[in-house]
Amino acid sequence: MEHKVYDIILSGLGGQGILFLSKILAEAAMREGYLVRGAETHGMAQRGGSVIGHLRIGDVSSSLIRQNCADCLLSLDEIEAYRNINYLKPEGVLCVNTPKEDFPIRQVKEFLEKKKIRAYGFDCLSLAIKEGMAQSTNIGLIGFSLGLGFLPIPYNQVVSVIQDLSKGPSKEKNLKILEEAYREGKRIQGDSN
Amino acid sequence: MLGNGAIALGLLEAGCEVLTSYPGTPSSEILPEFIRLSRLEGINTYAEWSTNEKVAFDVAYAVAVAGKRSACSMKQVGLNVAMDSLMSSAYIGQEGGFVVISCDDPGPHSSQTEQDTRLVARIAKVPVFDPSTPQEAREMIQEAFSISEAFKVPVILRPTIRVCHGREVIGWDQIRPVRVPARFQRDPNRWAATPRFRYFLHKGLNQKLKEIQKRFEEMGAFNRHSMLAFKDYPFGIISSGVCYAVVRDLIEEFGRDDIPVLKIGTPFPLPEELVREFLARCKKVMVLEETDSLLEYLIGDRSRVLGRESGHVPREGELVPELILRVINAALVELGLEPLVIEEEATFPVQELNLPVRKPRLCPGCPHRPVFYAIRRSNPKGIFTSDIGCYTLGLNLGAVDTCLDMGAAITMATGFYHAHRMDQVDRPIVATIGDSTFFHSGTAGLLNSVYNDARFILVILDNEITAMTGMQPTPGLGIKADGTKGKRIPLQDLIKGCGVEYLKVVDSYNLPELISTLKEAHEFTKREDGGIAAIIARHPCVIAYRKEAVPHPVKVAVGEECNLCKLCFERFECPAISKDEARGRAVINQVLCVGCGVCVHICPEGAIKPIEGEGNGA
Known part of the structure; x- marks a missing residue:
């Protein structure tokens, strides 16, 4: 990792599985030998409202990421992505679960371009529903991000974490969602190169 | 590991044998982690969810008076409930180390106030540790116990939400079990000191603080x-x-x-x-x-x-x-010094996007939703006092007017009744309180209301769990903190024991019965020989007990009778229903819908219908 610290903001709505998403990434980063700090949202805010999580990979003291400093923003919801857009640093990466073809919206495009922020959208929900696992949209978003290749965590490490953390029949389905989303990310990345 | 896990680990490493708590964000995970780690390490400890923070405090305090190391954990507003105990115990002190963990919530993210426990420590005259990371919280607990034991004074650890819900890589070696025999030494002059002796205890406490201050001067680690x-x-x-x-x-x-x-x-x-x-x-x-x-x-x-x-x-x-x-x-x-940054990075004016405010809502299939809907429908001009829990979100259904503190649904209903009665104004009052909150601090208020002949409808929303804070068991469930069976205390017995004469139990999913019972209850409150009318609206929490809550899911769809009155997704506020822009009617999100089937009863046009052959309409 070139940076001293790699900062990830996670956003979405309560109940979409941000805590689990954060746990998978944190665990994978730890297994890669990184120090990890995170800040989570529990309690009242979990009931369907806007939720944000911070994940810091590297040697730092505080668990909170400053605005304008996040290397990437992973969002399970498009609106929540815009709400937290100021966390992204110049040349950061925005990665969002959205069914929309014309993501991102017109109003933010100029800002993103000026700040050289790359934005990627993928319909992780539909992919998860296809496997009968709507609650695994978060796994799809991880796979997609890994495919795009900006996270400091290798794909295989995440596979092994999901193998250990998922239980029962959902394990195979989760791995399938992860792989398909990963391929999609790789495909998009290949196109843009 | 979560910060609250690091705190639990620190407690075990310090030889803390007993932990008591009442759940509250951001403190709730400390006790479950204490139990989990005790099991993992094979350490014999005792942990309990107490009925409230004052109870938790006193139980843990007595353990320390008997010589063992103990702790109690709570959120900052929980310490208000235990304030009486804290003030007095500071004077008396204890034999074993005693640490009070009070978790603050700057923001606030999930609390009624932004109060600072460190100021409470100053008022009570007890030492306080303020950790900046989970690991430091763990280390401070060791020192907190040493100070507490050396000076025989309670010590507060004050982590904030970013410590409690921060995650950090934390490893540990095998934990050495500590066992101090419980030996309460009778000494009534100390343990039951009368006001005359309290002056000397106060003087002693001030002296202790001076010496602790000297210790802190040299505590280079912190x-x-x-x-x-x-x-x-x-x-x-x-x-x-x-x-x-x-x-x-x-x-x-x-x-x-x-x-x-x-x-x-x-x-x-x-x-x-x-x-x-x-x-x-x-x-x-x-x-x-x-x-x-x-x-x-x-x-x-x-x-x-x-x-x-x-x-x-x-x-x-x-x-x-x-x-x-x-x-x-x-x-x-x-000050004319070199700044950290010359020019701040440009930010995007997010407010100009007019993004919808996503406030927290009751979950799809939440049993509280039909109850609030029924309350609002049967008493549109009522006063709705409510309380602390998921059900504060009844706000969104227009059936919550007040939310002050734990137990205030009942006490404020009493005040509203007397205020209007003395002016001969008749307004129906409906108080809503959750099962865990009722056990926490409902009974004292209810005894008072019955004794002083207040008249209102009390609805206890019994979802058989403490849902908001992460699904902790309640006395009504009869399951203890470690998952073993405890004595079950039926809400009905408790309410009757408070002298309430009208008590009905209704299934929260049964909207028609809820409405008719609320009407009947209102009549009872107005009768000469009437009184408080209590209704237990009971249905398992759909998150904690999905199968029990919805044993026979009803798959529903919106038919063409829909005239887009928006009642189902605005006033009833089901997150699984929204507007279908293309077809100009409401639409069910089949992923979010749990199949409770309640919406079938609320649609004025009868447009929401079970889909034939899919599940059996309960």
Whole structure:
């Protein structure tokens, strides 16, 4: 990792599985030998409202990421992505679960371009529903991000974490969602190169 | 590991044998982690979910009076409930180490107030530790127990939400079990001291604080500064808690060793010598602390201090990193010193996007939803007092008017009744309170209401769990904190025991019966020989017990009768229903829908119907 610290903001709505998403990434980063700090949202805010999580990979003291400093923003919801857009640093990466073809919206495009922020959208929900696992949209978003290749965590490490953390029949389905989303990310990345 | 896990680990490492608690964000995970780690390490401990924080405090305190190390954990407003105990126990002290963990919530993210437990420690005259990271919280617990035991005084550990719900890599070696035999020594002059002796106890406490202060001066692990010897500075920072972690990152990121930082891990009693030395060598000093000001108040001469009193630091809200950067930067500019950043990065005006506010809502299939809907429908002009829990979100259904503190649904209903009765104004009053909250502090209020002949409808929303804080069991369920069977205390018996004569139990999913029972209950409150009318609206929490809550899911769809009156997704506010822009009618989100089938009964047009052959309509 070139940076001293790699900062990830996670956003979405309560109940979409941000805590689990954060746990998978944190665990994978730890297994890669990184120090990890995170800040989570529990309690009242979990009931369907806007939720944000911070994940810091590297040697730092505080668990909170400053605005304008996040290397990437992973969002399970498009609106929540815009709400937290100021966390992204110049040349950061925005990665969002959205069914929309014309993501991102017109109003933010100029800002993103000026700040050289790359934005990627993928319909992780539909992919998860296809496997009968709507609650695994978060796994799809991880796979997609890994495919795009900006996270400091290798794909295989995440596979092994999901193998250990998922239980029962959902394990195979989760791995399938992860792989398909990963391929999609790789495909998009290949196109843009 | 979660910060609350690190705290639990610290307790076990310190030989804490007993932990008591009442759940409340951000403290709730400490006790389950204490139980999990005890099992994992094969350590014999006792942990309980107590009925409220005062109860938790007293139980753990007595354990320490008997000589064992013990602790109680709660959220900051929970400590208000235990305030009586805290004040008195500070005078009396105990034999074994006793640590009170009170978790603060700057923001606030999930609390009624932004109060600062460190100020409470000052009022009660007990020492307080203020950790800046999970690992430091774990280390401070060891020191907190030593101080508590050496000086026979309760000690507070005050982590904030970013410590409790922060995640950090934490490893540990095998934990050495500690067993101190319980040996209560009778000494009525101490344990039951009368006011005459309390004066001497107070004097003794003040003396202890002086000696603890000396210990804190030398506690370099938690109180230290980064000044070089024989050097003076134009600007320095005094900080404690999570703010310190942020300040430290900033100093490192911008390579500003020219700004010395004094970290205070034990804000009360304040290590004054250390602070005096720091102040003497800095022209100006900024104080950064959460949630309120304590260090700043304790610094007698504030002529060199930049903080809340001087208007340099906001008086409310969380001190997030971008805010801390901004206030330090502004101070540096004001003092004519080199700022951290010359020009701030341009931000996007997010407010111009008019993004919808996503407030928390009751879950799809939540059993509270039909109850609030029925309350609102049967008493549109009523006064709706409510309480603390998921069901505060009944706000969104227009069936919650007040939410003060734990138990206030009942006590405020009583006050509203008397206020209107004495003016001969008849307004129906419906109080809603959850099962766990009722066990916490409902009975004292209810006894008072019955005794003083108040008249209102009391609806107990019994979902058989403490849902908001993460699904802790209740006395009504009869399951203990460690998952073993306890004695079950039926709500019905408790309510009847309070002298309530009208009591009905209704299934929360049964909307028609809810409405008819509410009407009947209202009549009872108006009868000459009537009184309080209590209804237990019972249905398992759909998150905690999905199968029991919805044993036979009803798959529903919106038919063409729909005239888009929006009642189902606006007033009934089911998150699984929304507007189908293309077809101009409501649409069910089959992923979110749990199949409770209640919406079938609320649609005025009868447009929401079970889909034939899919599940069996319950």
